[in-house]
């Protein structure tokens with residue numbers, strides 16, 4: 001049954017990690033390592049069933065393969081889940097036991113933070129293995145990725161404006177930004193610096209007020225964001241907000257934002273194309289965080305990170321080209337771009353050469 005699933009999803013390896021004393025129940029899924037070691041965060045969640053945990057880790061790890069491939073990174077896709085309540089079940093032993101499993105994979109899987117995990121938890125993992133990214137800056141880590149993700153989103157926006165309007169004058173257009181948290185706030189700042197008209201909403205009223213006070217944005221109600229008469233809709237909060245209920249309300253001709261899984265269904269993506277909207281695929285646009293941690297391998301450097309973010313402009317542009325070439329919606333073109341790159345790079349490798357585990361330079365472990 002499980003191998004049947006794996007043959008459909010294309011996973012290479014799934015590791016079930018168990019340590020009774022530490023209370024560890026975790027699953028590491030390595031989807032594809034053709035381009036390089038599988039990188040992806042660890043999520044801690046009180047899954048209702050073990051099957052839910054397995055489904056989640058398989059889905060998320062596959063997503064990481066596509067994201068890294070489109071980002072042009074020499075990384076494959078992987079992910080881990082720890083079954084447990086992040087508010088109750090965390091301990092040093094749990095994370096160190098998990099770290100030993102990551103270590104046992106000798107660099108085939110590299111972990112990072114995800115939902116339910118913070119930088120302090122990762123310190124324990126780092127005591128057992130060097131194959132951890134997103135560690136604290138005192139250990140040579142890259143720190144908060146949000147400003148980079150916002151800058152990367154702006155690069156995706158430039159490519160999208162070019163595609164829809166034939167120019168990249170950010171300040172000429174108006175924007176509806178949903179969610180002004182870590183990424184959204186930084187993104188709004190960039191839009192306002194370019195002189196754009198920006199509407200914002202968030203369930204956190206303080207965050208909205210900050211945008212109004214500091215950047216002169218216009219606040220709108222949570223549900224009103226879809227009705228704004230703007231050129232660009234930028235989801236920077238939740239997934240699934242482009243759906244059958246919002247589609248007719250969104251007046252923007254461009255959708256570009258940092259949120260994951262913006263399209264509720266594939267059919268919605270098809271419909272966007274039919275209606276002549278330009279949709280910048282979410283995982284291509286929001287790759288800034290992944291790009292940022294990937295630089296930790298050979299010594300983190302902020303300038304290189306910013307340079308890499310600018311690549312998102314070309315990646316999104318290439319997705320639009322593939323969409324035109326094959327006459328397909330952009331969300332499908334992103335997947336195709338990933339698959340074509342994996343196939344092409346897979347062919348240049350000599351059969352006896354595996355992927356060499358990366359070395360982390362300029363990093364410290366433990367205190």
Ligand code: NAD
Nearest residue numbers: 145146149179181182183202203236237258259260286289
């Ligand atoms: P965050 O939690 O800091 O910000 C999200 C904001 O959305 C919060 O301020 C929250 O109050 C708001 N929000 C939640 N529900 C809302 C609703 N219904 N309507 C309006 N606002 C709502 O998270 P973030 O790090 O800024 O990430 C934003 C999105 O970008 C997420 O989807 C995340 O998965 C994605 N993303 C983030 C990064 C990164 O570098 N942080 C990288 C890739 C993708």
